[in-house]
Amino acid sequence: MNPSVVSRLALANVVANGVIVVTGGAVRLTGSGLGCPTWPECTDGSIRPTPELAGHGLIEFGNRLLTFALVVVAVATVVAVFASARRDLRRLAVLSLLGIPAQALLGGVTVLTGLNPWTVAAHFLLSMVLVAIATVLWLRSREPGVGQLVVRRPFALLATGIAAAVAAVLVVGTVVTGSGPHSGDPEAGRTGFDPELVSQLHADVVFLLIGLTVALLVALAATDSPGRVRRAARDLLVVELLQGVIGYVQYFTHLPALLVLLHMAGAVLITVYTARLLWSVRGPASELPVGSDTAVLRTAPLPGAVPGAR
Structure with missing residues (x-):
């Protein structure tokens, strides 16, 4: 195929x-x-x-x-x-x-x-x-298979932490939805939680997510990490900020259906870009892992050296 x-x-x-x-x-x-x-x-x-x-x-x-x-x-x-x-x-x-x-x-x-x-x-x-x-x-x-980490392990762990924060944002977001007016049917039940309280909790977790993403992006830029990881972190941050704007606008405009639908589409995009971030920290199978360039330098001949000389 x-x-x-x-x-x-x-x-x-x-x-x-x-x-x-x-x-x-x-x-x-x-x-x-x-x-x-x-x-x-x-x-x-x-x-x-x-x-x-x-x-x-x-x-x-x-x-x-x-x-x-x-x-x-x-x-x-x-x-x-x-x-x-x-x-x-x-x-x-x-x-x-x-x-x-x-x-x-x-x-x-x-x-x-x-x-x-x-x-x-x-x-x-x-x-x-x-x-x-x-x-x-x-x-x-x-890509031709899954390779080794192309970033330092703490950065990979931070990316995993971002994914966990995204999961928390999605979970709390469903609680907000289950406490709000759009139940899907007039007879459907609600969670019974205070919508304003769970909305504030949702916003707090979103702030945590954005902070973690900014931290990763700064760390990647400071260490000259691979472009694929930096692009993935940057794009996820952009989607998070856009989703945050939609979330605030829909809250203060009393949840119009069109904005709520856009917010759901944004949740899909955040999931996609988070998966992309986790994918990006491992290179293709053909790429060398982090630190392999050191081994290459050790075996490379010194400038001016005579080939075959000991």
Whole structure:
């Protein structure tokens, strides 16, 4: 299998996973979360929405149909990976595929529990995991295998800390959503937390994330680290700042649906760029690890030395 085909399918897999998150947000923001009130059927005895469900049923059913498109892309990616020589990509491709039925089952539980805010949160967070897996799969498919660290180990640990902070931001963000007005259906329950309090906690974790990212970027610049890592840290910081602006604007404008949807798209992008940062700290299999240049210098002949002289 041509490597470029594998890479293009892997990229399509990233896009498909991101799109279904945003469309799922549109379902919630239009109040169509229970447009199909049961699962796996839309209504008792019907796989399709009935006229009585009107537009809400069509919106929810349309989002369910997108899952099949995602399955097609994920299966094509798995087939392409297994047909290629890239054995190192197989686990990621399989995980990306297996995550879809797991996500569908969790979505079914979400519907059957009447959009319980905790199952809604779990549904979203699993989507973020699948986006991250698909992103790493795509990035790795563009290089000849995974090499050694290309930055000092403390920097790699800091990148891991940033990823942990992103996870915390996403988790707390789902609690904010579960405490706010956009429940997906007028009858859906809420967490019971004070929206203002959890929003402040969310903002505090975001400040921590931005601080860690700035610290990494400064450290990388000060030590003349590889450009791929510096670009990954820089781009993640830009996305974080844009996402922060959207978050503040939506909060002070009382959560208009369009801005909330943009904020969800921003969460997808932050997940993608965080996965890219973690990918960037290890070079391709063909690259030498950090410190290997020292060994090269030790074996290189001195200027003016006679070849073969002892």
